[in-house]
Amino acid sequence: MDTLSISSLCFDKDQFMKVGMDKAINNLSIPLGQLREEVLSVKSVMEDAEKAVQHKLLARSKIREKKACLQRLININKSVEKMEVILGMRGLQSAEIIENDDGEIELTGQQIERVASEFNQLQYYVTQSKGLPLVEKIRPRIAAITVTLQHSLERMFKESLQTNNVDMLRQCLRTYATIDKMRDAEALFRKVSVAPYMAEVISERFIQMNPQGLKGMFNKVMEFIPMHCGLIREVTSPLFSSGSEKVVGGYNFMVNAVWPEIVSSLESRVASIFASGNPDTFHQKYLISMEFVDKFERECGSQSSVKRLRAHPSYNTFMSKWSLPVYFQIRFQEIAGSVETALMNPFNTATGNNGFKLSVFDTIWNALQMCWKDQVYITPLAHRFWKLTLQIILRCTTWISEINEKPTNTENQSLSSDGDKATDDKSPPVTMAQMIFLIGDVDKLYEKLPSMFTKCIQVKLSSICKDTSFLTESFEEARSKLIELQDSFCSFIVKQVCGLCSAHLKSANDIPRLYRRTNREVPSKSSNYVQNAMKPLQLFIQEHGDVLQSSRKQQLFADIFTHIVQEYHSVSSDLLTSVKKMEESLKRLKMMRKSDVGLPQSSQGLSDDDKIRLQLAIDVRKFGEQIVSLGVEKDQVKGYAELSELVESHVKKTSDELLTELKKIAKVREAEEYNS
Secondary structure, three states: OHHHHHHHHHHHHHHHHHHHHHHHHHHHHHHHHHHHHHHHHHHHHHHHHHHHHHHHHHHHHHHHHHHHHHHHHHHHHHHHHHHHHHOOOOOOOOOOOEEOOOOOEEOOHHHHHHHHHHHHHHHHHHHHOOOOHHHHHHHHHHHHHHHHHHHHHHHHHHHHHHHOOHHHHHHHHHHHHHOOOHHHHHHHHHHHHHHHHHHHHOOHHHHHHOOOOHHHHHHHHHOHHHHHOHHHHHHHOOOOOOOOOOOOOOOOHHHHHHHHHHHHHHHHHOHHHHOOOOHHHHHHHHHHHHHHHHHHHHHOOOHHHHHHHHHOHHHHHHHHOOOHHHHHHHHHHHHHHHHHHHHHOOOOEOOOOOOOOEHHHHHHHHHHHHHOOOOOOOHHHHHHHHHHHHHHHHHHHHHHHHHHHOOEOOOOOOOOOOOOOOOOOOOOOEOHHHHHHHHHHHHHHHHHHHHHHHHHHHHHHOOOOOOOHHHHHHHHHHHHHHHOOHHHHHHHHHHHHHHHHHHHHHHHHHHHHHHOOOOOOOOOOOOHHHHHHHHHHHHHHHHHOOOOOHHHHHHHHHHHHHHHHHHHHHHHHHHHHHHHHHHHHHHHHHHHHOOOOOOOOOOOOOOHHHHHHHHHHHHHHHHHHHHHHOOOOHHHOOOHHHHHHHHHOOOOOOHHHHHHHHHHHHHHHHHHHHHO
C-alpha cells in the first residue's frame, strides 16, 4: 500500500513539471520572434550602410587615383616643356644656349645635369603612367629629348677625354648615372677610344711585323690602359683617384668596355691564334695569351673587379676558344703512341742518355717527363696529364706481367746473349740477358720516379692543390706495382746461373780417386772444380755486373750462393758419408786379416781419408773466400755456416797440427833439392 502511494505521487509530480514547462515555453516564443525580426532589420540596415560607405570609399579611391594620374600627366607635361625650353627645342632660345658650327645646340655641364635630373623624374612618371593616351601622344617628344640629351652627353664625354678635363668627365659620368645610362657611357668609351686603337694593334699584319710576334701585340694592347684609361680610372676608381673629389661609382670600363673589345677583335682579326693543329705553336700562343690575361687582371685594381671580369660573357667566350681537349688529345697520341710503339720491340738497345739499357724504358721515361715539360704541360689540363702519368706507369706494369707469363729461353742459354734482339710477330722467348736488362731498368725507373714527382709533378700540382698527400699515395701505389715481379725474374736468373755453377760441384766426387792409394802429399790448395764452379758467376758479373744496381746485385749474389751452397752441402754430405763407409770397411778388413800391413800411409801421418776430408775442407774455405771477394758477407748466405761446420767436423787434426806437418814437408823438399 505504501509502495503504491509513493509511486503515484512521483508520477503526479512529473506530469505537473511537464505541464508547467510547456506553458512557459509557449509564453516566450512570441517575444523571441519579435526580437529576431528586429535583429534582422538592424542587420539589413547595417549592411546597406556598409555598402554605401564602401561605394563612397571606392569612388574616392578612384578619384584619388585619377587625381594622382592627372598630377603625373601634368608633371610629365611640365617636365617635357621644361626640358624642351632648356634644350632650346621650343624656339625659346636661352641666353645660356650656344650653337656650334653645325647648328647643333651645345649645353653647359650644369644645363645637362639639370636636364638629366628632370629626365630621371620624367622616366619615373612615364613608368607609372604607362599606357595612357597622353603619354603615348607625348612619347615622340620624350624620344626627341632623349636623343638630344644623349648627343649632348656624348659630346661632353668626348670633349672631356680629348681635353683631359677631370671635372667635366666626372660631371658627365654622374649625369649618366643619374639617368641610369652607365652602360651607354661604357659602350661609348669602347666605341670612341678602345675600338680604333684595337683595330690598329690587333691584326695578323701587326703580329708578322712585330719582332716579338703575338707577345709584342699583347704588350702593345696593354699600353692602351695607361695611355687612355688613366683619366677614366681616376674618376671611377678609388684606387687611382688622386684628388679629394668623390669617386663616381657604378662604372667598370676595364671589364665592360676594354676587355669585350679586345676579345671581339681577337676573334674577328686574329682567330688563327686559337688553332690547335700544331700543338707546339698552340702551347706557345696559349701561354702568351694567359700571361696577357694575368697582366690585364692585375690592372683591374681589385678582387671584386677581377671576379666581375671572370664572370663576364666575353671572358668565358675567350677561354672557350682555346680547344684544350683537342690539344691534349694530340699530345696523348704523341706520348702514349710512342710508348705503344716501343712496346712492339721492347728489347731493342736504348739510344738515349737516361741510363737505361732497353729502349722501352728509355721511351717510358721520356714519355713521363714529356707530360710535365714546360713546353707541353698546361695547368687547366693538370688532371689529364696526371691521369696519363699513372696510365703510363701501369701500362709498363702490365707489359712486365706479360713478360713474366711468356716462355723463357733456357735451352742452350748463353750468358753473353745480346739484349737487343728484335722481337717478331711470333714473340720469341725471353733470354736471360734480356731479363737482366729488364730487372736493371725496372729498378732504375723505380729509383728515378720519386725525384721526378718531387721536383716536377708536385711543384706544378701544388699551385692548384694545397694538399698533395693523396697524390703522393696514388703515385707510390702505381710505382710499387713496378717491382712486384722483380723477385720472380731474379729467381729465374738465380736458377739459370746456379744450374751452370752447380754442374762443376759434382767434380768434388773425384777427390777420393785423387788421394786413395796414390800416396799424394797433404793437400794445401783448393781443387780446380771450385774455380770452375765460380766461372759462370764471374762471367755473369763481367757481362752484366754494371746493369744491376749494387743492392740488387748483392741480393742476387746472396741468393745464387745460397742455392749453390745447398747443392754443395748435398754433394759434400754424400762424399763424406761415402768416405766414412769406405774407411770403416777398410778397418774391418784389416782386423780380419790380423796383419800389420794396412793401407798405404803417407809419410806425413795422414790417412787417405783424412786427406780427402782435408781437401774438401780447403775447397769449402776457398769457396767462402770467393763469396767474400764478391762483396757478399758469409752471414748473408744461408746454409754456408752449416756447410763449413759439416766439413770441418770431419777433419781429425787441428789447424796447428796441419801447419806443423806442412812445415816438415817443406823442409824435406828443401833437403832433397839441396842433395840433388
